Amino acid sequence: MIEIEKVHKSFKDLEVIKGVDLTVQKGEVVSIVGGSGSGKSTLLMCINGLENIQSGSIRVDGTEVHAKGTDINKLRQKIGIVFQQWNAFPHLNVLENVMLAPRKVLGKSRAEAEELAVKQLTHVGLADKLKVFPGKLSGGQQQRMAIARALAMSPDYMLFDEATSALDPQLVGEVLDTMRLLAEDGMTMILVTHEIPFARDVSDRVAFFREGLVHEIGPPDQVIDNPQKPETAAFLKSVV
C-alpha cells in the first residue's frame, strides 16, 4: 500500500505539490491525469525518493520513504518506475540492460539474471532483440525494454511517468498493450498519462490533478465520463 499524506514539494520558490493526499491499495491501478505543471510527474519521483519533499509523508508498505533511517536503495527495489524518456543504458545491449540491476543489486548469478531477463523480455515481446544495442531499437521497443528492466527487479509497485508521451503515435499502442497486460496480472500501478481512453480502460480510480492538488478522484466512470467538477470537465474536453 502506498500512502501519501499532505505532501508539499517545492523547487526553490516554486511550489509544485501543495498538500496531496492519495492512498493506493495493493493490486489497484490508479491513473493521474492533469495539465502540465500540475505536479503529477513530480509526485511519482517523490514516491521512490528520487525527489525529496518539504513536508508531509509518503509511506510504502508502512516504510517512510523520506525518513533518515530508510534504506532507500532497498525500498526502490520494490518500486519500479518507467520514464517518459525511456533511458536505456546505451553502452549495454538489451539483455545486459535488463540483467544489470538483478546482478549488481540483487546479487544474482549471471545465469540466474539472464534467465530472469529473457523471461521479462519475452513477456514484452523483445525475445528476438536480446543482443541488440538500444541505439538500434525504435522508441517503442526501448520503452518496452525499460518496462522489462523495471520488472526484472520483481517490484511490488510500478510507476509510469507519461510512458507513451515521447513516442511516435504508431508506437504508442504496443507500449499501452504491455502496460495493460501488467494491469491484468494484478500489478499495483500508478500511471501518469495523457491517454484518457486507456486510463478509463485499465484504472480502478482516476485522479485529476490541478495546481498541485488532487482536484477530483474516483472511479473512471465518474471522473472521466461524468466529472463532478467543472475544471475536470474542462480539462477532459481540452485533451480529447
Place this chain on the structure above:
Amino acid sequence: MFSTGFTFSTSFTWNDLLFLLQGAWVTLLLTFWSMLLGTFMGVSCGLLRALLPRATIPLGWFLDIFRSVPLLIQFVLFNSLKSIVGLDWSAFTVGCVVLGVYVAAFCTEIVRSGVLSVPQNLRLASRSLGMTYWQDLRYVVMPLATRVAFPGWLNLSLSAMKDTALVMWIGIIELLRASQAIVTRIQEPLLVLCIAGLIYYLISLVVSRLGAQVEKRWQQND
C-alpha cells in the same frame, strides 16, 4: 648552369641512428610514466571536480596553474626547487613528475567533461532500479564517460609525447636532444631533424591507430 647530377653523401652513420633510437626510447618511457601518473591523478581529480563541484573549486584553481604556466618554466622551476629543498631525484624522475602533473591538470578537465556528459536521466534510471550511488558510478557513469573522454585523452597522450622534448632543458637525452647532438657533430640539420621527426610521427601513428581501433569497437554499438 644545369647541375650535372645529384650525389647524396652523408656522415650520418648507423651508430647515429642507434643513438636516435635510444633517445626515442627515453621519450617513450617519459611519455609512459607521465601519462600513467597524470591519468591516475587526472581521473581522481576529474571525478572529484564533476561529483563535488562546489567543494573542489580550490582544486580547480590549483590545477589551472599547471595548465596555464608554460611547461618549460615548470621544468626549470621544479628542477631548481629540487636542488633548494635537497631532493635526491634523478632528472628522469623530475621529468616524469612535472610532466605527470601537467598531464593531470588537463586530464582532470577531460574526465570532468566526460562525467558531466552522462545524462542525468540515465543516472535517475539506474538509481530507480535500486543501484547505489557507487554502483551507478561504476556501471553506468564511468563506462559512458570513458567513451566521451577517450579521444581527448588520446590527444593528450600525443601532445605529452611531444612535450617530453622539453626535458632536454634539465639534462635528459631524449629524442630531440639526441638529434641535436648529432646535428652539432655532422652539421646536417635537415636530414637529422627529418629522421627525428619521422620517428615522432611513427610513434604517434601507432598510438592513434590503436586509439581508432578502440573507438571503432565502441561505435559499433551506437
